[in-house]
Amino acid sequence: MLKACRFGCRCTLVTLGLTIAATASAQITKAPTAASWAELAKLPDFGGVWEVTRGPAPAAGTRPAPPEQPSLTPKYAEMLKAYRAHPPQDSVAANCVPPGMPGVMGQPYPLEFIISPGKVTIIAEAYMQVRHIYTDGRPHPEDPDLTFNGHSIGKWEKDTLVVDTVGFSKATSLGAGINHSEKMHIVERMRLTAPDNLEIVTTIDDAEALTKPFTRTANFARHRDWTTAEYICQENNRNSVDESGKAGINLTR
Amino acid sequence: MKTILMRSILAAALVIGVAQAHHSFTMFNNTAEQTITGTVKEFQWTNPHTFTFVDVTGADGKVETWGLEGMSPNYLGRRGWTKRTLQPGDKITVTIYPLKDGLKGGMFLRCKLADGTEKVMFGTPPRQ
Numbered sequence: 043m044l045k046a047c048r049f050g051c052r053c054t055l056v057t058l059g060l061t062i063a064a065t066a067s068a069q070i071t072k073a074p075t076a077a078s079w080a081e082l083a084k085l086p087d088f089g090g091v092w093e094v095t096r097g098p099a100p101a102a103g104t105r106p107a108p109p110e111q112p113s114l115t116p117k118y119a120e121m122l123k124a125y126r127a128h129p130p131q132d133s134v135a136a137n138c139v140p141p142g143m144p145g146v147m148g149q150p151y152p153l154e155f156i157i158s159p160g161k162v163t164i165i166a167e168a169y170m171q172v173r174h175i176y177t178d179g180r181p182h183p184e185d186p187d188l189t190f191n192g193h194s195i196g197k198w199e200k201d202t203l204v205v206d207t208v209g210f211s212k213a214t215s216l217g218a219g220i221n222h223s224e225k226m227h228i229v230e231r232m233r234l235t236a237p238d239n240l241e242i243v244t245t246i247d248d249a250e251a252l253t254k255p256f257t258r259t260a261n262f263a264r265h266r267d268w269t270t271a272e273y274i275c276q277e278n279n280r281n282s283v284d285e286s287g288k289a290g291i292n293l294t295r
Numbered sequence: 296m297k298t299i300l301m302r303s304i305l306a307a308a309l310v311i312g313v314a315q316a317h318h319s320f321t322m323f324n325n326t327a328e329q330t331i332t333g334t335v336k337e338f339q340w341t342n343p344h345t346f347t348f349v350d351v352t353g354a355d356g357k358v359e360t361w362g363l364e365g366m367s368p369n370y371l372g373r374r375g376w377t378k379r380t381l382q383p384g385d386k387i388t389v390t391i392y393p394l395k396d397g398l399k400g401g402m403f404l405r406c407k408l409a410d411g412t413e414k415v416m417f418g419t420p421p422r423q
Contacts, residue, residue, distance in 0.1 A: 136318035138343070150316050151369060167369060168316050271369035278341035280364070281318040289322055293362030293400045295337060295348050 069180045071160065078159035086201045086234050088155040088162070091268040094148060097261035098239070110256045112216055118251040125219030130287025133218065137282055138275035140169035142190030142214030143207060144228060144244060148260065154270045155240075162196055162203065167270050175205050182208050188224060190214055202233040216246065223250035238264040316367070317343045323392040323402045331361055335385040340368050340378035345416075347381060347403055349389060363391055365403035365416050380414060381406075 072078075100106045114122060135141060141149065149168035156163040160178030165171070175194040186193045186209030194207040207228045215221055226248040235241045240262040247255035280292040333351035345365040350358050365371070368378070381387065386409040391401035405415040 131321060132319040135316075138317075151367075268373065271372065273342050273367070273369060275317070275343045277343075278339055278346065279343055280346065280362075281343075283318075289319065291322060291364070291394070291400065293398060295360065295362065 072178060074159040082157055082159065085157065085198065086203075088157055088203070088232070088234070088240065090264050090266060091152045091154045091270055092240055092262035092264050093152045093268075094150065095239075095261050095263045097241075097259070098235075109258055112220060112246070112251075112256045113253040114220070115251055115253055118221055121221050122219045128287070129219070130283060131289035132281070132283040132287070134283060136279075136289060138169070138279050139213070140171050140190060140275075143173075143192050143210060144216065144246065145214065146171050146173070146191060147230075147242065147244070151273065152265070152268060152270060153262065162205075165270055167273050169275055170273050175203075177203075182206075188212065192228070202231050205230040205232065221251060222246075222248050225250050235261075238266075240264065320392075320402065322394060322396070324395050325392045325402075327393070328390050328404065329393045329401065330388060330390050332386075332388045333361070335381050335383055335387050336360060337383060338378070338381035342367050342369075345371065345403070347389070349387060351399075359399050362400040363389060363403040364400070371416065374415075376414065376416070385409065 140146065146166045146168070147153070149166060151167040153167070154165040156165070160176065162175040162177055164173040164175065166173070171191065173191050173194060175196040177196045177198070179197075180195060182193050182195060188209055188211045190211050190213065192207040193209040194205050196203050196205040198204075205228075207230070208226075210222065210224070210226050210228075212221065212224065226246065229245045231243045231245075233241055241259060242262070243257060243259045245255050245257045246252070282290045282292070284290070331349060331351050333349040336348040336350050337346075339346040339348075344367055347363040347365060349361045349363065351361055352358050368376075371380075387406050389406040390404045392404065393401040403416045404418050405413065407413050
């Protein structure tokens with residue numbers, strides 16, 4: 043599908059006829075209707091600004107289970123070992139490169155959820171990133187472009203929004219030195235466990251990088267009195283990391 | 296070091312947990328708080344970090360300008376700070392984590408203004 047779109051884009055420069063043929067296979071976003079807006083009122087209320095929290099306290103006298111760690115295939119374990127042998131002083135985030143998935147969902151700055159007909163939009167305040175989650179029944183592209191946040195489709199299973207994301211740029215990572223392949227696939231199960239507590243259970247699989255899928259749970263608290271702020275990282279970024287991994291800070295006024 | 300946020304940042308080897316927002320804090324010596332006293336030259340209320348420049352007069356009368364990296368406006372704005380919290384000319388005592396490389400700079404933790412007002416930018420104030 044995406045190949046056709048790319049073809050179509052080139053065709054606009056060539057002939058109108060070919061453009062129409064190519065566009066016909068593109069995914070059409072339906073115009074919203076009064077009924078489709080009304081349907082949203084039946085969904086759980088995910089709207090608003092959320093901040094990641096440590097989650098509910100464990101039951102008295104118990105300790106929370108340690109979070110599951112990714113189990114790397116030998117090739118990716120070797121890459122991690124090589125990274126740790128010569129770790130850079132900082133990541134490229136110091137140069138304002140945004141994290142992409144899955145890191146974009148774990149920033150210490152809030153997420154804003156906007157639900158509209160056929161789509162859930164997540165705005166991440168950190169680096170002003172946007173995730174577009176299509177809930178209109180469309181499939182993933184057959185050959186998605188590889189992007190920082192991937193291509194997301196979602197469906198409601200009762201009160202849980204299940205988000206399926208593929209097509210990740212290899213510029214993103216699962217953690218310092220923990221790489222993934224183009225086959226990475228992320229499923230997020232999002233639900234309200236209390237009126238103002240959003241739980242997101244994230245399962246990551248990658249047949250090339252991981253020996254088995256691993257799952258993490260995150261919790262978010264809603265702040266009705268917050269709005270999402272501007273965050274232009276390039277505005278006054280005095281931090282840096284160079285190609286050799288050396289970090290710097292510019293104190294020139 | 297005492298805040299939940301800081302513990303989370305340090306504990307998160309995986310980005311799927313709570314990641315650091317922008318950059319590593321390894322350039323700062325977070326084991327030795329330092330206090331500097333001077334006059335605010337400029338308070339830059341900008342992303343990804345606020346920067347406070349403070350003129351500090353040494354024992355020899357020489358004035359040196361310190362550059363202090365602070366938390367971002369979005370974070371501080373939710374904790375009672377505004378772009379006018381620090382004004383040029385304010386007499387100020389700032390507690391910082393100094394840069395490891397010895398340059399006149401550091402990470403802004405908290406400050407006390409001339410009228411005694413204390414403002415916390417990062418971490419929690421020490422117990423009295």
